[in-house]
Amino acid sequence: MSKELAPRVNPKDYESAVYQFWLDKRLFHGDENSKKPAFSIVIPPPNITGSLHMGHALNNTIQDILIRFYKLKGYETMWLPGTDHAGIATQNVVEKRLAAQGKSRLKMGRDAFIEEVWKWKKESGGAIINQLKALGSACDWERERFTMDEGLAGAVRKEFVTLYNEGLIYRANYMVNWCVHCRTALSDLEVEFEDKQDFLYNMRYPLSDGSGALEIATTRPETYLGDAAVAVHPEDKRYAHLIGKTVTLPVINREIPVIADKYVEREFGTGCLKVTPAHDPNDFEIGKRHNLQEISCVDESGLITVGEFKGLDRFTARMRIINCFKELGLMGAEEPLTHSVGHCYRCRNVVEPMISLQWFVRVKPLADAAIKAVKDGRTKIVPKMWENSYLEWMFNIRDWCISRQIWWGHRIPAWHCKSCGNTTVSDTDIFVCPDCKSANIEQETDVLDTWFSSALWPFSTMGWPEKTPLLEKFYPTNALVTAFDILFFWVARMMMMGLKFMGETPFRHAYIHALIRDQHGQKMSKTKGNVIDPLIMIDKYGADAFRFTLTALAAQGRDIRLSEERIEGSRNFVNKIWNASRFLLMNMEETVPQINESELKDEDKWILTKLSAMLINLEKAIEGYEFNTVASELYHFFWMLFCDWYVELIKDRIFKDDGKDAAIATAGYVLEQSLVAMHPTMPFVTEHIWQRLTGKESIMKTSFPEAKWEFSTETKVIDSTIDLISLIRNIRGEYNVNPGQILPVYLTTDDDDIIKMTGEKLSIIRRMAKVSDIIVTDAAPDDAASQASALYAVYIPLSGLVNAEAELAKLKKELAVLEKDYNIYSGKLNNERYLAKAAPEIIAKDRAKASGIEKQMEKVREAIGNLGKY
C-alpha cells in the first residue's frame, strides 16, 4: 500500500470506496451470538417520502458517532436501520404524482393505488438509504426494515388485538380533527395551531316570540347551520330572562333554545355563544351536558350540507352567509380578531372539527407506566429539561385517535359483519363472522396512524412477537437519538408500547438533540419547502467535514443555525489531518517503530501526556452526549498541540536524524491514536489514512486508545519552553521583525530550572523563535524590546526599531494591568472571611495566582529599571 498522500485532501477520491470496503467486510454487522456486551441503536426511520434533510444528517451523525465509538470500545454494536411508510405524507405525495399524470386515487381504486405506492417506494425509498450511506452511517444494512414489512405488519396486528382484548382500544363516535383535504381524521398531535388574523362576526338571531334578537359572536358564521342552541352564562343578568326561550335561525328557520352554561365567558363578545356540537370540541361538550342535537353541516370534503348553501365550500359559504345576514339587517359589527386556527400537519389546510366513528387507544394506563419508567430512571432523557415536557404531556394525555381514512397504511384488523352487524377483531384474516357464521363480512377500511406502528419499532424490527436471539441480545437498546419535535409522536409512544409489550423500556437513554434551522431560524420541513440538501454540502466539502461541523454545533439545549463557512472551517481541519499525516508518512519507513520509553525526549512525553488528557475528556464528552466538546477536544489537540507544536518541535530531529526514531515512533503513535479517536466523528479520512499508516485492514477493528501516559515533570519543562518561545515571537511580531532575521535574546531569571531548561532546549528555541543565542543576564542591553512572564523577562535588542519612550509606556501600562489583577487577589487573600470560608484548594490556587502575578510584576519593574539604563 502506498504511503503517499495527495497534497490536498479530496474526499471524492476515497469516501465511497471506503464505504464499500466496510460493506464488503461486513463491519457494520451486529452479531446476536457475540459474547461481547451489546450496544444497540434503532434508527428513527426516515419517511420514504423525502430525501435526507439537515435534521437527518445531524441525527444520524450522532448515532454513527455513538456506534463507532462503542464498537472501538469493544462492544458488539448493532445499528438497525429502516424507513417508515408515513401514511398520510406518502399517500399525498403519490396522489400528487398521479394527478400530474392525470390520474386519481379515487378513480383507480384502493388496490391499484396501493400498488402504485409500493412502486413509488421501490423507486424513492432507496434514495434516503443511499444518502445515509454517503454520510457514512455504520448501519447494519442486513437488518434493514420497513414499517410495512410482513413481520412488522404481524407485530402491528398483535399490538392492536392485544390492546383491543384488554379494553385499551375502543371504537366510538367522537369529536375528531378532520382534514378535508387528506379526508381523514387526525390525532390531536397532528394538528398544528397557528395564529390567524380574522374577524369576529356579530350576528343576530331573532327571538322566536318576536321580542327582539340575541347577538352572538363567532369567527365561523357558516357553522350557524349546525347550531343547536345559544348559550349564556347562568349568572349573566343581561340574559337571565331569556334562558328557556328560543331563537330562530335566519334563512333556514330552525328554532333553537337559549341555554345556560358556565363555559360561556360574559366578557367575550356579546356574552352569547352559539353552540355547534357537531363542529366544535367545546360545543360538543356543551351539547353532551345539555343533551343537544348534533347537527352536522360540513361534510368530509369541507362542503356545506344544509339548505340553499348545500355544496358550497365552507369558506365560500361563510361569505355568502355574512351577506345574507347583512341583507336581513341581522349583521352586527365585524371586529378584527387574532386567534389560533388548527391546520393539518401534512397539508396545512384548516382542520374541521367533526363527529365521526373512529378507533381510539385508551392511553392513561400505558402512560402511567411510561411516567414511572422515566421517574425511576429506567430511561434517562438527555438533556434533562426535556424530561419535564415528556412528563407534562404524559400527565395530561388524552385518548389517541388511531384510525385514518386513508389507504396507505396498516389496515385495521377488524371485520364488520353485514349480516349481524357485529365487529370482530383478529390477528389473522377471517372470512366468516364468528357470531352468525355469515360470510358477508368485510375488513375495516380504515388504516392505522403511522405512529401506531412506529411505536413498536425498537422491538418489532428485531422479530417481536417472536422471542428472537436478536431481541435477547439487543433489547432494550442503549440510546435513542432524535429531535424534540417527535418527542410526543414517537418517543412517548415507544415508551408506552415498549413497556406494555416487552415489559421493559425500549432504550436506556433518549438523547434529544437540537433542531437545525434555516437562516431565518425557521424549522426546516418538507412541507415548508425550506430544506437544504445535505448532499450538496457533502459533495462540496466531504462527509467528514460536514459531520464534524454538525458535531461541533451539537451543543445541548439550543437550536442550530447552520452556516456554510463553518463547514469550510471543518474542511480545513480535515485537510490539516491529511497534511500532517502526509508529512509524517513521508518521513517514515515501511513500519512505524515501537515507542521505547527510555529513548523518549521531553517533547515526546509532553505530547503523550496531552494525548492522554484529551482522550479522557473525549470519552467523558461522548458518554455525556456533549458532542460539541468532542469536536473541540479533537480540534484543539490535533491542530494546536500536535501539529502546531509537537510536529514543529521534532522537525530538527527528523531532518537531522538526531533522535529521529523516538520522534517518529511517538509521532506515529500519537497520529494513530488520534485517528482512532477522530474516527467516530470523521470515519472516512481516518480509515483511509489509518490503513496507510498501519498497513492493517481496518480502523474499525482496532480498539479505542487508552489514556495511559502522564509525565508531569517533562510536561512542565515543555510548557515553559513553549512559554518562552511565545514570548520571543510576541516581541518579534509586535515589532514586525523580519521572520528570517536571527536575533540574540537576553533573559533575566533567578530560577535554576529555567536556566537549565533554556540550555537544554537551546536548539529548539533557536529554531522555533529564530534566536541566535540566549544570554542569561541580570541586565538588559540598550535598545531592547522586552516582555515579561512570571518566569522571566526577555529582552531583544532591536537597534533603530525600538523607541525607548514608547517601550517604557508599554511596560508601565502592562504593569498597571498587572497591578489591578494583583489587587483583586491580594484583596481576597487579606479578607478574613474569605480565608475562613473558601475551600483550601481555592485559596491555594489564588495564592499561586497572586504570587505568579507578583513575580511577573517584578519582572516588568525590572525591565522598566533596565530600560532606564540607556
Place this chain on the structure above:
RNA sequence: GGACGCUUAGCUCAGCUGGGAGAGCAACGGCCUUACAAGCCGUGGGUCGCAGGUUCAAUCCCUGCAGCGUCCACCA
C-alpha cells in the same frame, strides 16, 4: 392561559455541579519557514440583556423586568 429555552467579542456560538471570559469566522500586522496560503507567526476587541438579592466570591444560584424563540392548551 400554562411551561420551557435564549440574551457572552463585529457575526455564529461554547462556557455541564459559583473561585482564570473562551472558540470558530471576520478584522488588523507580518510571512511563499522544503506537510499544509484550505497554511504559518502575532495583535486588537466583551460593564457576560437590565435591576435587585444570596455569598468571602456571581456570566453561573434566587427574584423581578425587558427583548427574542419554542412547546403545550378547549380561547367562541
